[in-house]
Amino acid sequence: MAQYEKILLKNMEQPGYTGSLADYERADGYQALRHVLKEMQPDQVIEEVKTSGLRGRGGAGFPAGVKWGFIPKDHPGPKYLCCNADESEPGTFKDRQLMERDPHQMLEGMVITCFAIGAQTAYIYIRGEFRLGTKILEQAVQEARTAGYIGENILGSGLTVNIYVHPGAGAYICGEETALLESLEGKRGMPRFKPPFPATHGLYQMPTVVNNVETLANIPHIINRGGAWFASIGSQPKSCGTRIFCLSGHVKRPGNYEVPLGIPFRELIYDLGGGMRSDKPLKAFIPGGASAPFLTPDHLDVKMDFESVAMAGSMLGSGGVTVMEEGTSMVWAALRLMEFFYHESCGKCTPCREGSSWLLQTLQRIWGKQGRPEDIGILEELCGNIAGRTICAFGEAEVAPIQSTLRHWRDEYETLIREAQATRPRKKDIPVFTH
Amino acid sequence: MLLSKFQTEVEEILSHYPVKRSALLPLLNLAQREDGFVSESAMRDIAKVLDLTPPQVFETVTFYTMFNLKPIGKFHLQVCKSLMCALVGSDDVVRWIKTKLGIAPGHTTQDNNFTLSVVECLGSCGTGPMMQVNDDFYEQLTEEKLGRIFDDLARDGTCPLKTGPFMYPLPLAK
Amino acid sequence: MAASTTTDMITLTIDGKTATVPKDTLVIEAARQVGVMVPHFCYHPKLSPDANCRMCLVEIEKMPRLQTSCSTPVAEGMVVKSESSAQAQDARKSVLDFILANHPLDCPVCDQGGRCDLQDFSHEYTATTSRFNELKRVFQKEFFSPLIETQMNRCVQCLRCVRYCDQVMDVKALAPVGRGTLTEIKAFGTHELDCEFCGGCVQICPVGAITSRLSMYEFRPWMLKRTDSVCGFCGDGCQITFQTKNETLIEVNSTHGAGRNNGDLCARGYFGYHVSVHPDRLTTPLIREGSVFREVTWEEALELVAQRLSEIKTTHGPDAIGGLITGRCTNEDVYVFQKFMRGVIGTNRIDSSVRYGHLNGVHAMQRVQGTHRWTVNFEDVVSADVLLLVGTNITETNPITGLKVKEAVKRHGAKLITIETLEPAIGAISNIVNLSQHHLGVKPTAYGSAILGMLKGVIEQNGIDPDLQTMAPEYCKDITAHIQAISWSEIEEQTGLTSSLFEKAAKVFVQGLKAVILIGSGVLRTSGGFGMTVNLLDLLLMTGKLTKEGCGLAPLAEENNDQGTFEMGGIGAMLPGGKSLGDTEARNMFSQAWGRTVSDLPGSSLPQMIEEATNGNLKSLFIVGENPLASLPPSSGIHQALGNLEFLVCQELFMTETAQQAHVVLPACSYAEKDGTFTNTEGHIQPVRKAIEPVGESRPDWEVFSALSVGMDDPMEYLDVKEIGKEIRNLLPGMRTLGPAPLPAQPDSSAISRYVNSDYKRDLSARYQLPPRMSSGQGHVVLMVSQSLFHSGKFSLKAKGLMQIQSEGKLFLHPKDAVRLGFDEGDRIRVFNGLGEVYTKVAFRERTPEGVVVFPEHFDREIRRLLPYTVDPETQVPYCKLAEIQLGKIVAS
């Protein structure tokens, strides 16, 4: 089995590595920051990151350097960096590991980013359920502050960066960058319409960069070893570097695997993940978190980079790869995800708010053997009426499971509906619609 | 009043933000940690500190699922039921808990020790089935594990099986 | 909105039509301007866009997906397709399908039915729920409030109500509770709504989710007759629309964009209309017989009044008769009344409720700038960059002017300076000082000192206008000298504020390009009121703002037609048009026009009439809609005065304390039953229209005066109100300001130069010394008897809606004071001073500062016994709103 050099997981996989400041420094931690402060101008840092081709790891995959470039240089007021540590996309659990095992890696990335965009304050918006991660990050920030890596006049350079950990309180949508900002302002976490974009009107209407944990964790390495080096990893030109894929579902060895972008799914699932957990063959997999359309065994050799997966009709999204074995009902799987999306729709946009409950109820009926022949048509129409007509990408996300399972496994829906027509409905099966 | 009790903590929190309202979630967390739920008087107190009206606090509280508006059991068992955990048996976990503690989702045991909730993805999809108990995660649950966890919790208030700093899979010893 | 700054124009096409609009205009507004109506729920011009309903989607060339026209600003050359876009039309239909899916479709029992956006759009887009076979969400019904009802099953979650309550009202009483489709609008927890009850949420809800309980299920919109008129409560003069179903008042509302209030109302306007149809309304004339009243015919009553007045006139002379009229009457009523008194009776002994305070503002303006009106209007308030509020809890006295201030501060970033007794504190009712950047919090007895502090601040940073220094060096020198004679330490001692606070505020004021000063009862109805007002005009003069476009002084009128009442001659010494009685030319003009000589004997004010009556020189009073027994404290001697009268006539809506003393009581119409005009606080004359027939045998006031003149063989007859209006306009050309907005009066330079060259000296040293402080003895607190948002005078106590919000007076005090004195919320306590003692309930309010307690004047029947009474030497305004008192627990003896 091929061995790949790890970048982000390297330190933490060393025996005895605790993620303490001492350990991190022993592993050349904060050298990148020292270098930046001594040798570099903000623009040079941004250029370096542009060269690296690093794209956002949170889901949208927007080039990080380009995003930083949008921050107005001459802005009089304060600017902000927000680290998106909300990690709520079902199937995703990489940021949790990065934060709990090697917090200083991302903190160093954050300080460098603040230097690059001219921000003096940064917030880590971590999902509220991650109590342990919150504690670990708070300690790490404290350590770094005492050591002079965070705070006023960092390493005597005159640079000031304060970092605060801000726990959420249970809302998937707060992972969406503008909802995150609303939530950080102490409001209901409802996305804002764009434009204006956070780069100009973000936190407190000030210029703001929002980046994912993994994105920021890559920064020190890009500085240390150069953008060109980073760009040489993965599949050029558009999918550079490594990525941590979160493997879950019916595989032998689920978990986080850091590999260069562009290896085929087959390698991740069968070589690294050890293949299917039982004798049952693979039936379906989700390549990029709950929001990504399902793929089939025919797609196992698709390369895991942004373009190839898009070509295959899905997306790499948050990097959560979920595998399902033969015998798993695709209608049931879509229903489980629909329950999630119904529960998490913030309710701002009419199509998403009302559509999610309509879709959920229809699926519940079909699964509960109460389906009607017209239901499939309704599902398809509703999906079409939601996607593209909402404020945030949740609209596209919530219809992805249904649209893709209908595309590849339509017969499963039809069978359930046929059975429903055959057997007279039994009242007690009718799912009740509750919150 | 809650906030005078945590004076220093509150001031520390407020110092993080240029705009007071940003301290709302942290202060609500504080309140819930203290009382196990967010009471009306807590909401009023917090409103006062942040120059908000009580309805402004209330609307925010009700948006976030982690805040309880009513008291709950000593240990809040939150079992993830999202697809990834469901694939590896989260429904069994709920069933086991029903038989062991005799409570259905949304209910609390007689002794007020355990409240069971079924929740959406908690971010440990690779190590499911899992549940969160108060601040701690318990992963790769089995029926035996559950039994031990409940005994320990009831006896010691904590359990060594909880997950520490997360890494999975663990590196193969070279 | 504000007169916006330099706007370059942008041209775009919408459905093929070309629109040219200012940049930053939203596509949906640009479309409206070329007649393309884009359907929408969540958008409202008064609110910042939220783009949540997704109904207004349009196709825009070169943009990837459909865009919400409510949140997209126009761009040069933009090509927008609305109706002409199949894609957009399809999206809208699907949005409606989604909404209807969870909508109860209970239109037959919905008060919104017939004026519901959802109904209209569904019809337009033939949306259906035919394909929806699922369960609809159901919220269990909860009691929301006595006046406002919610039906959350109908809610489309556009959050207009919530945003209005926050952005426009600054009240923030509504909370969207929960997440997703089960979100519902609530107050706080399970508590019922506690707010300003402006009715804005009811008016702005596009469907029937929030409705008024006062009119619930009583009507179908298309059955209602609409009558546009003007609110009869405060001086803001909001346009209201009476909705009537054959002679019954069903509801009142105000169309968005209409009137000076732009469709916004307060609780009084929205929920107070039942005052007109209260069962206690007087329905027939009454004549006293011993201790009881006998119902009589108009003929009999009028004959008796005419006969007695004639007798008194012949035996004791015309000046034995006085007249008093309320500022609630129409301009036409007041005009005919004073014409009757001056012309038919032959006396200038006329006074009106203007005397209670508004007169201070008017006289000060006349003296310094030669106008009897504001030199600014609401538009100037909204577009001001600096606003100075002195002694006005504006939200509670003039709520809509308050909204203009909020808009200026919240939307346009104006700087707000407040000299106020209220302290910043969040509460159920919005609090203007919460928006203040420079709050100078002082006791109600220290406004004068604070004003001097502002002037000192200006002078010390050489804020004096150079032009003025050249034009009136002596004036500048004198004022400066007098100010410098007062030390900061004295001012700090009196106000409890540091000099730096004044300096900062003064700096901001001096820098203001458009500065407006708004003053309320704290100045106008408090001892020294006239002097303070003149000093504020000095402040404008000194900083070169008095004559500057968009700058000026704005005294707030409390009653709906205080301003008009003054302008119609409702003050004895002032002829119609604000001309002085001493002005022979003017007097002759009216004598001629009326064919009756106007006496040159000075009239007398209410305080003087009280004296005259007490010492027997005044034999009779004709009181129209005024209730001095309730408006003035016993210490004024009003009881004895009225007791002395030979003949007292009251023309009234209700049997008031004063009417009970009358010999004859005549039933009058309320504002809902008559035509005419009101002049609002800005000086804007607006049409009042009859919405229902007169209650009982009541008659419009002017008709009664005219009938009496006939009875006294000196007929002044009018066909109708229009004829009176014509007479007024012929005599006073300046009175033609009917129209969308008033043209502000222009400062008169000759008056100004008269003032700065000599007149200012007259009382300079009196005005430029610190006012005497109330001798705050141990345990003494200051009692402020003031206006509540939910009432207007004693009049509104007959409005059932308002009584449901506030039905009794409580003494408001700061929780700290309460703790100090050992009171609990709701305790009955003892309030006393040298004048007597009364008992009342207490309630806590953070915004009332320690050492001050507030009591709503509408319920002061008991507590006014504690109020001392003084009279302004110059303007004869009675001051009786403040008292030194002590508080004590009731000890069971």
Ligand SMILES: Cc1cc2nc3c(=O)[nH]c(=O)nc-3n(C[C@H](O)[C@H](O)[C@H](O)COP(=O)(O)O)c2cc1C
């Ligand atoms: C519904 C929704 C949920 C999201 N959740 C997350 C999340 O949990 N974590 C995250 O990093 N990004 C999340 N995103 C993506 C963010 O909006 C944003 O693109 C990202 O944080 C930008 O950082 P990056 O450029 O480094 O990826 C979410 C987006 C949407 C539409």
Ligand code: SF4
């Ligand atoms: S699409 Fe859904 S989740 Fe996103 S803003 Fe609209 S309602 Fe909220």
Ligand code: FES
């Ligand atoms: S009006 Fe534009 S989204 Fe509601």
